Amino acid sequence: MVKTAVLVSGGGTNLQAILDAMLFGEIKNCEITAVISSSPEAYALTRAKNAGVPAYVVDIKSFPNRRFFTDAIIDKLRDLDIELVVMAGFKYILTSRFTSVFDSRIINIHPSLIPAFCGEGYYDIHVHEKALEYGVKLTGATAHFVTREPDAGPIILQKAVEVREDDTPETLQKRVMEEAEWKILPRAVSLFCEGRLKIEGRVVRILPEKLSK
Ligand code: GAR
Numbered sequence: 711m712v713k714t715a716v717l718v719s720g721g722g723t724n725l726q727a728i729l730d731a732m733l734f735g736e737i738k739n740c741e742i743t744a745v746i747s748s749s750p751e752a753y754a755l756t757r758a759k760n761a762g763v764p765a766y767v768v769d770i771k772s773f774p775n776r777r778f779f780t781d782a783i784i785d786k787l788r789d790l791d792i793e794l795v796v797m798a799g800f801k802y803i804l805t806s807r808f809t810s811v812f813d814s815r816i817i818n819i820h821p822s823l824i825p826a827f828c829g830e831g832y833y834d835i836h837v838h839e840k841a842l843e844y845g846v847k848l849t850g851a852t853a854h855f856v857t858r859e860p861d862a863g864p865i866i867l868q869k870a871v872e873v874r875e876d877d878t879p880e881t882l883q884k885r886v887m888e889e890a891e892w893k894i895l896p897r898a899v900s901l902f903c904e905g906r907l908k909i910e911g912r913v914v915r916i917l918p919e920k921l922s923k
Pocket of ligand 1: 719720721722723724799800820832833834837887
């Protein structure tokens with residue numbers, strides 16, 4: 711079982727998608743060992759508690775800078791022997807020490823089709839505001855490995871979602887979550903835990919399912 715921690719900052723609907731998929735046996739060879747929140751107020755903590763998953767707060771407000779905050783997150787993940795880190799609506803960009811320590815072992819979900827509408831400043835509802843402003847007809851979500859540069863790591867899975875004439879950032883966000891994020895994130899976690907992701911440069915190859923004995 712791959713010991714997995716989910717980093718959250720807010721509502722935690724992507725966390726919920728992972729917890730539900732675990733319950734339905736859709737994620738293989740994975741143990742959700744911990745949920746770590748950057749805020750004590752995040753509703754994601756209640757979701758973890760309801761699922762019986764240990765939840766921890768590493769409060770961004772208690773640290774003088776990003777370096778100390780990153781180090782505290784790394785310490786917590788190391789204490790728990792975490793092998794895979796999932797960023798599910800985690801709002802903060804951590805220092806490069808984080809991506810070195812957990813190289814090729816961090817998965818993020820982003821609410822657009824990368825390389826569109828991503829990078830510094832593109833997060834949460836703002837991504838959908840920008841997509842509507844630009845006038846794209848298709849958007850979606852991307853599950854990718856995290857590297858030093860924000861939202862630039864190798865892509866694991868993507869799913870497209872149509873933009874409607876009457877969409878607001880809120881309606882678009884909801885549809886992207888329901889149709890794309892909540893499907894591809896649990897799938898990407900399972901593929902990792904099954905050992906089926908092979909990174910070749912910036913391309914991720916998905917290996918065939920292993921036959922069970
Ligand atoms: C999700 O839409 C996620 O893709 C996005 O924040 C939202 C969190 O929702 N993440 C980013 O924008 C990261 N760049 P949730 O807390 O309900 O899962």
